Amino acid sequence: MEESLGCSPAPTLTQFLSDCQARVERQLNLHLKNCSSSQALAQAMAYGTLNGGKRLRPVLAYASALAVGGQLQSADPAACAIELIHCYSLVHDDLPAMDDDDLRRGKPTVHKAFDEATAILVGDALQSLAFQILSHPGPGDDCKTLVQTRLDMIAALSQAAGAAGMVGGQALDFEAVGRDLDLDELKTLHRMKTGALVRASVIMGAMAGRHVDTDNDLFSVQNAALSDYAQKIGLAFQVQDDILDEIGDTSTLGKPQGSDRSQHKPTYVSLLGLDQAIDHAQELAKQAISSLEQAVFPGDTEILRLLARYIVDRSH
Amino acid sequence: MEESLGCSPAPTLTQFLSDCQARVERQLNLHLKNCSSSQALAQAMAYGTLNGGKRLRPVLAYASALAVGGQLQSADPAACAIELIHCYSLVHDDLPAMDDDDLRRGKPTVHKAFDEATAILVGDALQSLAFQILSHPGPGDDCKTLVQTRLDMIAALSQAAGAAGMVGGQALDFEAVGRDLDLDELKTLHRMKTGALVRASVIMGAMAGRHVDTDNDLFSVQNAALSDYAQKIGLAFQVQDDILDEIGDTSTLGKPQGSDRSQHKPTYVSLLGLDQAIDHAQELAKQAISSLEQAVFPGDTEILRLLARYIVDRSH
Numbered sequence: 001m002e003e004s005l006g007c008s009p010a011p012t013l014t015q016f017l018s019d020c021q022a023r024v025e026r027q028l029n030l031h032l033k034n035c036s037s038s039q040a041l042a043q044a045m046a047y048g049t050l051n052g053g054k055r056l057r058p059v060l061a062y063a064s065a066l067a068v069g070g071q072l073q074s075a076d077p078a079a080c081a082i083e084l085i086h087c088y089s090l091v092h093d094d095l096p097a098m099d100d101d102d103l104r105r106g107k108p109t110v111h112k113a114f115d116e117a118t119a120i121l122v123g124d125a126l127q128s129l130a131f132q133i134l135s136h137p138g139p140g141d142d143c144k145t146l147v148q149t150r151l152d153m154i155a156a157l158s159q160a161a162g163a164a165g166m167v168g169g170q171a172l173d174f175e176a177v178g179r180d181l182d183l184d185e186l187k188t189l190h191r192m193k194t195g196a197l198v199r200a201s202v203i204m205g206a207m208a209g210r211h212v213d214t215d216n217d218l219f220s221v222q223n224a225a226l227s228d229y230a231q232k233i234g235l236a237f238q239v240q241d242d243i244l245d246e247i248g249d250t251s252t253l254g255k256p257q258g259s260d261r262s263q264h265k266p267t268y269v270s271l272l273g274l275d276q277a278i279d280h281a282q283e284l285a286k287q288a289i290s291s292l293e294q295a296v297f298p299g300d301t302e303i304l305r306l307l308a309r310y311i312v313d314r315s316h
Numbered sequence: 317m318e319e320s321l322g323c324s325p326a327p328t329l330t331q332f333l334s335d336c337q338a339r340v341e342r343q344l345n346l347h348l349k350n351c352s353s354s355q356a357l358a359q360a361m362a363y364g365t366l367n368g369g370k371r372l373r374p375v376l377a378y379a380s381a382l383a384v385g386g387q388l389q390s391a392d393p394a395a396c397a398i399e400l401i402h403c404y405s406l407v408h409d410d411l412p413a414m415d416d417d418d419l420r421r422g423k424p425t426v427h428k429a430f431d432e433a434t435a436i437l438v439g440d441a442l443q444s445l446a447f448q449i450l451s452h453p454g455p456g457d458d459c460k461t462l463v464q465t466r467l468d469m470i471a472a473l474s475q476a477a478g479a480a481g482m483v484g485g486q487a488l489d490f491e492a493v494g495r496d497l498d499l500d501e502l503k504t505l506h507r508m509k510t511g512a513l514v515r516a517s518v519i520m521g522a523m524a525g526r527h528v529d530t531d532n533d534l535f536s537v538q539n540a541a542l543s544d545y546a547q548k549i550g551l552a553f554q555v556q557d558d559i560l561d562e563i564g565d566t567s568t569l570g571k572p573q574g575s576d577r578s579q580h581k582p583t584y585v586s587l588l589g590l591d592q593a594i595d596h597a598q599e600l601a602k603q604a605i606s607s608l609e610q611a612v613f614p615g616d617t618e619i620l621r622l623l624a625r626y627i628v629d630r631s632h
Contacts, residue, residue: 042479098436125484129479148463
């Protein structure tokens with residue numbers, strides 16, 4: 001998803017990705033500027049967030065806002081909040097007591113560039129900031145999203161981020177070390193660990209972009225279709241990650257190729273075999289695209305469809 | 317604030333404390349029950365939360381709701397959310413990279429009873445749960461708080477918890493190690509580290525308890541008075557903590573007496589001397605009580621006044 005894309009996405013998508021990335025980068029910069037009287041904390045928060053990430057989740061939120069007929073700017077708070085939750089989880093994941101990673105995207109992780117205590121605080125403060133942004137318009141955010149919509153987005157994000165979502169999935173991941181998971185258990189784990197936040201991105205983008213007078217029934221049908229789409233691409237993303245861990249190139253992956261296997265982590269490749277995992281990823285992308293046909297969307301769903309393809313065609 | 321109180325608070329206050337503690341305990345139990353498909357995470361979250369804490373912040377929220385003429389139950393979501401933020405901060409504070417504490421209230425800390433990774437995840441998930449509770453009525457929460465009020469509470473809590481509040485204060489605390497702070501710097505640190513959440517407790521309780529038709533001007537005057545009150549008791553609480561660290565009894569404190577001094581932490585006692593610190597705490601309590609006279613309150617402010625006294629008279 002960065003400048004030099006490994007799989008040449010369609011020109012429309014390339015433009016959209018770069019527009020959204022610039023957009024969320026600008027917004028995050030504003031939110032992080034002078035966010036604390038502790039200079040060290042503010043610097044470390046910026047370091048852990050403004051790090052050249054792919055911004056896939058914000059991109060999904062923006063694409064989803066367009067699909068329901070909204071403007072990009074309506075999804076700015078959602079995009080920033082989701083990305084901050086994602087960034088905080090990476091900072092905490094990298095800690096010595098967790099995955100103990102020294103590098104992320106080729107740069108020292110937050111606890112290496114600063115120290116462990118700072119990295120813990122950075123994660124904690126980024127999570128608070130996510131909810132602050134959704135509850136209260138911040139600098140550069142002139143979005144007039146309805147109060148009820150903001151509250152619905154906070155409900156969706158807090159659920160996706162917490163014990164029943166991302167953090168719960170990470171806990172399941174730890175519990176899985178050293179024992180064999182079957183395919184259903186692996187799916188549950190990933191549905192929580194990465195899927196919940198991907199789904200929240202798509203759903204929150206739609207909440208933000210939706211017109212106030214959208215009919216309730218139409219709203220439900222759109223939500224069901226988007227939720228289905230999100231669930232499929234969430235899994236597809238994870239299957240592709242497992243495939244890339246097996247066959248990808250260490251230099252473009254940003255982490256050592258084969259690291260899952262060497263850590264005896266159960267993956268889709270270890271459970272299905274490589275060929276079947278590749279087929280499964282392609283099949284999930286197709287199903288995601290079909291899901292969108294369950295509902296009528298007032299806006300353009302082209303980007304959502306291109307994103308589903310991109311997720312399984314990417315090389316890093 | 318526990319069953320065996322060291323300083324015999326007024327009978328009204330004793331009853332109120334025990335009512336509120338039972339109330340918040342019941343609510344927290346419901347929110348934590350089956351909160352994750354990871355049994356280990358759910359257990360560790362309950363262990364880190366249902367630990368016999370004083371529940372001072374929930375008590376303040378309830379007392380504040382009564383002062384503005386509200387019912388106790390209106391402040392249930394605020395009380396739970398604030399306490400979860402407080403508990404998460406203790407779990408993370410105790411980590412080896414932070415204060416490295418093995419015991420809290422005489423029991424092994426979360427990373428000792430479970431492990432470090434779990435303790436990090438527990439803190440993260442408790443923070444998400446706090447915002448989830450404010451955004452969405454949970455089990456046992458039949459409170460019909462207005463949507464705008466819930467959003468205002470989330471704004472207040474996220475700001476108080478994050479980089480400009482509690483977490484920022486913790487970062488300043490780390491920065492202060494090994495260098496001398498003057499009294500103003502120490503006040504800023506504590507205003508963020510503990511004061512912000514104490515203030516949020518009082519303000520959120522008032523938001524929750526306030527009648528829908530409260531006049532806007534009256535609302536502002538009440539808020540200013542409560543904010544002033546909260547700021548004074550927040551500082552008073554910290555000064556009294558520093559005094560107890562110097563003269564308290566290790567067995568009732570739940571931590572080694574004199575630990576601040578042995579760690580060369582700047583305290584009110586080290587900056588003011590013991591006698592002047594005691595006078596200062598008493599003076600702050602008096603000022604807090606006077607602050608309440610700045611506004612007309614439709615409900616009873618007696619408990620808020622008793623709490624201000626209790627905070628500086630407690631022996632642990």
